[in-house]
Amino acid sequence: MKRKVTFPHFGDYCIPLEFLVTRGLEMDYVIPPPMTKRTLELGTKYSPDYVCAPFKYNLGSYIEAIESGADMLVQTGGACRLGYYGELHEQIIRDLGYEIDFVNLARADYSKPHTLIAEFKKVNPDFSIKKVTAALLAAVKMAEYMDNTDDFIRRNIGFEVENGSFEAAKSRFLNELRKCNNKKDVLNAYQRCMDTMKKIPVNKPKKPLKVAVVGEYYTIMDPFSNHNIEREMAKMGMVIRRWMNLSNSMFHYTEKEIARKIYGYSKYNMGATSMSTIDVALSCAKRGYDGIIHVKSFGCTPEMDAIPVLQNISSDYKIPILYFSFDSQTGDTGIQTRLEAFYDMIVMRKNAK
Amino acid sequence: MKKAYLGIDIGSISTKGVIIDSDNNVLASEYLWTEGNPIEATKKLIGVLAEKMRGKEYKVVSVGTTGSARKLVGVITGACVVKNEITAHAIGTTALYPDVRTIFEIGGQDSKIILIENGIVVDYAMNTLCAAGTGSFLSSQASRLGVAVEEFGKIALTSSNPTPIAARCTVFAESDLVHKAQIGHTKQDIIAGLCKAVVTNYLNNVGKGKKINPPIVFQGGVSKNVGVIKAFEDATGYPVIVDENGHLTGALGVAILAKRSESEKHFDFDIADIDFKTKGITCGRCANNCEIICVYEDDALIDAWGNKCEKGAISTKSIRAKAL
Numbered sequence: 001m002k003r004k005v006t007f008p009h010f011g012d013y014c015i016p017l018e019f020l021v022t023r024g025l026e027m028d029y030v031i032p033p034p035m036t037k038r039t040l041e042l043g044t045k046y047s048p049d050y051v052c053a054p055f056k057y058n059l060g061s062y063i064e065a066i067e068s069g070a071d072m073l074v075q076t077g078g079a080c081r082l083g084y085y086g087e088l089h090e091q092i093i094r095d096l097g098y099e100i101d102f103v104n105l106a107r108a109d110y111s112k113p114h115t116l117i118a119e120f121k122k123v124n125p126d127f128s129i130k131k132v133t134a135a136l137l138a139a140v141k142m143a144e145y146m147d148n149t150d151d152f153i154r155r156n157i158g159f160e161v162e163n164g165s166f167e168a169a170k171s172r173f174l175n176e177l178r179k180c181n182n183k184k185d186v187l188n189a190y191q192r193c194m195d196t197m198k199k200i201p202v203n204k205p206k207k208p209l210k211v212a213v214v215g216e217y218y219t220i221m222d223p224f225s226n227h228n229i230e231r232e233m234a235k236m237g238m239v240i241r242r243w244m245n246l247s248n249s250m251f252h253y254t255e256k257e258i259a260r261k262i263y264g265y266s267k268y269n270m271g272a273t274s275m276s277t278i279d280v281a282l283s284c285a286k287r288g289y290d291g292i293i294h295v296k297s298f299g300c301t302p303e304m305d306a307i308p309v310l311q312n313i314s315s316d317y318k319i320p321i322l323y324f325s326f327d328s329q330t331g332d333t334g335i336q337t338r339l340e341a342f343y344d345m346i347v348m349r350k351n352a353k
Numbered sequence: 354m355k356k357a358y359l360g361i362d363i364g365s366i367s368t369k370g371v372i373i374d375s376d377n378n379v380l381a382s383e384y385l386w387t388e389g390n391p392i393e394a395t396k397k398l399i400g401v402l403a404e405k406m407r408g409k410e411y412k413v414v415s416v417g418t419t420g421s422a423r424k425l426v427g428v429i430t431g432a433c434v435v436k437n438e439i440t441a442h443a444i445g446t447t448a449l450y451p452d453v454r455t456i457f458e459i460g461g462q463d464s465k466i467i468l469i470e471n472g473i474v475v476d477y478a479m480n481t482l483c484a485a486g487t488g489s490f491l492s493s494q495a496s497r498l499g500v501a502v503e504e505f506g507k508i509a510l511t512s513s514n515p516t517p518i519a520a521r522c523t524v525f526a527e528s529d530l531v532h533k534a535q536i537g538h539t540k541q542d543i544i545a546g547l548c549k550a551v552v553t554n555y556l557n558n559v560g561k562g563k564k565i566n567p568p569i570v571f572q573g574g575v576s577k578n579v580g581v582i583k584a585f586e587d588a589t590g591y592p593v594i595v596d597e598n599g600h601l602t603g604a605l606g607v608a609i610l611a612k613r614s615e616s617e618k619h620f621d622f623d624i625a626d627i628d629f630k631t632k633g634i635t636c637g638r639c640a641n642n643c644e645i646i647c648v649y650e651d652d653a654l655i656d657a658w659g660n661k662c663e664k665g666a667i668s669t670k671s672i673r674a675k676a677l
Contacts, residue, residue: 036640311562320476333421338479341439345474352473 003101005123006030006070008061009039011221012146013246015177016139023181024135025124030070032061035224039064044328046092053297053327054218055085057225062089066098072123077106078217080272080302138183140247145190147245149173152197154242158234159204169196209238209346212284214277214310215295216303219326220244226295226326227335233293236343241289243280244273265309272302278309285317290346292319298327320345357411359402359620360608361395361430362441362601363387363422366461366574368394370402371604372413375612377448381405382601391422395429396625403622413620417441417611419603428648428656429629433616436607443467443474445606446570449596454566457585457593459555459575461488466559468566478559487551488574490523491581494530494547498540502578505544509580512545519550526550548580552588567591572599627651636665 005021005028007014014031021029033039035057043060062073073093075086086104093100103122108115120127149170157166173193180186211233219225221244234240258279259269265282269275281292294310296303307323314321322342324335357380362369365387372381383401387394406413417434418427419441427435446456447469456467464487468476480487495502509515516538519529526547533543556565569591575581576595585593596602628651636643645659645667657667 034639037642038640308562314476314562315564318475323478337421337437337439340437341477341479344437344440345477348473349475352471 002028003072003123004028004030004070005072005074006032006062006065007074007076008032008058008065009035009222009224010218011223011246012174013143013221015146015174016142018178019142019180020132020135020139021123023138024132025120025127026131027072027124030065030068032065032070033068035061035222039224040328046096048088050299051088052081052299053225054216054222055081055088056328057218057222058085059089059092062093063096063098066093066100071099072101072103074103074123075105077104077108077110078272080300082106082217082272134182138180138186141183142177142180142186144247144251145186145193146174146177147247149190149193149197150245151242152194154230154234154240156197156200156202156204156239157231158237158239159202159208161201161203165200166197169193169200172196209291209350210284210289211238211240211291211293211346212280212289213240213242213293213295214244214280215273215293215324216277216297216300217244217249217273219295219297219300220273221246225297226324227332229293229295229324229335229339232336232339233343236339238290238343241284244276249273249276262309265312266306270302270305272300274302274306277303277306278313281310281313281321285313285319289319290350291342292321293324293342294321295324295326298325320349354412355410356414357406358608358612359413359416359430360441360604360606360611361398361416361418361420361426361432362438362603362607363391363395363418363420363426364438364460364603365421367600368398368420369601369604370398371601371608372402372406372411373605373608373612374411377605377609377612379601379605380409380411382598382604384600387422391426392429392629392631395422395426396629399430399622400625403625406622413622414617415611415614416618416620417607417614419607424658425631425646425648429650430624431618431620432611433618434607434611434614436610438603439465439467439477439479440474441603441606441610442572443469443477443606444609445602445604446572447472448605448609449602450568450570450594453568453570455569457555457569457571457576458573459487459551459571459581460573463487464555464559464573466555466563468563476563478561478563480559490526491547491551491575491578493523494527497527497530498534498544500540500544506548506577506579506581508541509545509548509578510583512539512541514542514545515549516542516546517549518543518546545580545584548578549584549587551575551581552584556588565589565591568594570594570596570599572596572602574600633659634667636660638664 018029039060043056047056090102108119176189416430416432418432465479492502630649647657
C-alpha cells in the first residue's frame with residue numbers, strides 16, 4: 001500500500017512539499033487541513049507547557065493530518081530547539097497510540113548528502129535519484145516564486161483599489177501550482193500571476209509608510225501563528241517588507257557577511273534566526289523605514305537574545321520597534337489595539353518630520 | 354448653536370465621557386462603572402451628560418470612542434472616530450501637558466508606557482501575555498492582607514523600610530509575600546514593598562530599554578495610589594505628575610480626535626432611550642468556530658464582526674435569514 005506522507009502546516013509551503021513527495025518520491029501526500037483553533041487546542045493539549053508555540057502548532061497539524069489519512073510524518077532539523085522537535089513529536093504521537101512511520105531529517109547531516117538520501121530511503125526505498133532531483137529543483141523554484149509573489153503582495157496590498165484583488169490572484173496562483181507537472185509549468189504559472197498582479201490597480205502614494213517585519217522562523221512565516229499581522233498592517237495602508245522566507249533563509253543567508261555587517265551590535269551568533277533578525281532590522285533602520293515589528297513565539301531563546309540588540313538599534317536610529325510574543329492565545333483584540341497604536345504613532349512621526 | 358465634541362472611553366472597569374468645545378475646554382464630564390455592560394453604561398453616561406448640557410448653547414457634532422468596547426459603542430453612537438486607547442491617552446495628555454515626555458499608565462489589566470517628543474508619540478510599549486504588576490495584582494494582594502486597596506498607598510508611606518518582594522510574577526510575589534509576613538515583617542513594610550514591586554516590575558517589563566525623561570505623567574487606576582507614586586519617584590529620580598482628572602484623559606483625547614477629524618455626523622442624546630442588543634452567533638463554517646457579534650438597534654441589525662475569514666462575513670440579509 002502506498003504510504004501517505006505529511007509535513008506540518010507552514011504558511012503555503014505545503015504546495016512545493018506536495019510536489020516533491022508526489023512527483024519526486026512518487027508517494028501520496030496529505031496536505032494537513034487549514035489550521036484552526038482546534039489545531040492549536042490539540043497541539044497544546046499534548047505538548048509540554050513551556051515548549052515554543054511552533055511545536056504545539058506542528059503537533060496539532062500532525063494529528064489533523066493523521067485524521068485525514070497520513071501515515072508517514074516528516075520533521076526537519078534546525079539550529080535551535082527545532083532540532084529536537086522530531087524526536088519528541090514522534091514519541092508523543094506514538095504514546096497517543098497512532099501507528100505511523102516517522103522520518104526525522106534532524107538525524108541527517110545536511111552537509112553530507114548521503115545521510116539525507118538515507119532518510120529519503122526510509123520514505124521510499126526504491127526512489128529514483130533522478131526523479132527526486134528534478135522534483136526538488138522544481139519545488140525549490142516553486143518556493144522561490146511563491147516568496148517573490150508574496151514580496152510583491154506585501155508591497156502593494158495596502159493600496160489595492162478593490163479590496164481582495166491581490167488575495168484572489170494569489171489563491172489562483174496557488175491552485176495553478178498544484179496542477180504543475182514540471183519546472184516549466186511552474187514558471188508559466190508564476191509569470192501569469194505576476195502579469196495579473198502588475199495589472200491590479202493600486203493607489204500608492206509617492207512615499208508610503210514602510211514597516212519591516214523581523215523575527216523567528218516559523219512564527220514570522222506562518223500567518224495563522226502570527227494572527228496575520230502582516231496583512232492587518234498592510235491593509236492600514238503601508239508597504240511591508242519581510243526578508244525572512246524559505247528561499248532567502250536557504251539560499252541567500254550568508255552568515256559571514258551578516259556577521260561582518262552587524263559586528264557593532266552583536267559579536268556572536270546567538271543561534272537560529274537571531275543574526276538575520278538583527279541584520280534586516282539594522283539595514284531597514286539605516287534605509288529610513290518608519291518602523292519595525294518583531295515577532296517570536298513565547299520562549300524562543302535566540303530571538304529573546306536579539307531583543308536587547310534591537311533596542312539599541314531602535315535608540316540609535318530613532319526607529320520604533322513593536323514586539324510581539326505569541327503563545328497559544330487566540331484573542332485578536334489586544335494585538336489589534338497594539339497594531340493600531342503603532343500605526344498611529346508612525347503616521348504622527350512621519351507628519352511631524 | 355456652537356459646536357461641541359463628545360469623547361467616550363469605555364474600559365472594562367469604568368466608562369468615562371467628556372464633552373469639549375472647539376477650544377478643547379471641557380463643558381461636561383462623567384465617570385461611572387461599566388459593570389460588565391458597556392451598552393447600558395454608555396446609555397447611562399449619555400443620559401447624565403445630556404442633563405449636564407441642558408440649556409447650554411452647544412450641539413454635539415462629532416463623537417469619538419476609545420477603550421476596549423470602542424467598536425461596540427462606536428457603532429451605537431454613530432462615532433466618527435474609533436481609536437485605540439494608547440493614541441487617545443497620548444493625545445489627551447499632550448493637550449493637558451504640552452511638555453510631557455513620558456506617560457506611565459497602569460490600569461486593571463494593562464500597563465503601558467508612552468514616550469513623547471515635541472508632542473509626538475515616538476515610542477510605546479504595552480504589557481504582553483500577563484497582568485503581573487497591574488491593578489488586579491494590587492487588589493488581590495490587598496484582600497489577602499485584609500486592607501482596602503484605597504488605603505494601600507497611605508499605609509505604604511508610613512513605612513521606612515519596605516520589604517523586598519519578588520515582582521517578576523504575581524504567583525511568585527504572592528508566595529514571597531506570605532513567607533515574609535510569616536517571618537515577621539510588618540504590614541506597612543510589606544505594603545510598601547508591594548508598591549515598590551509594582552514599580553520594579555513595570556520598569557523592567559514595559560519600561561525595559563526605554564529612556565525615561567521628565568516631565569512624567571502617571572495615569573490609570575493605580576495612579577491613585579500614593580505609595581506607587583512615591584516608588585516611581587524614588588526609582589526614576591524625577592517628580593511624577595498625577596492629574597486629578599487623569600481618568601478622563603482617554604475620553605478627552607478621543608474627543609479632540611473627533612474634532613480634528615472634521616467629519617460630522619448627527620448625534621442625538623436620545624440614544625439613551627433606544628434599545629440596543631447584541632447577540633453572539635457561532636459561525637460553524639470551519640473548526641475556528643468564530644464567535645460573531647451582531648449588534649441590533651430596535652431589533653434591526655446595524656453591524657456585525659468577529660469573523661476571521663470571508664466565510665463568516667455576515668450581511669444583513671443572511672442574519673435575517675438565520676433569525677427567521
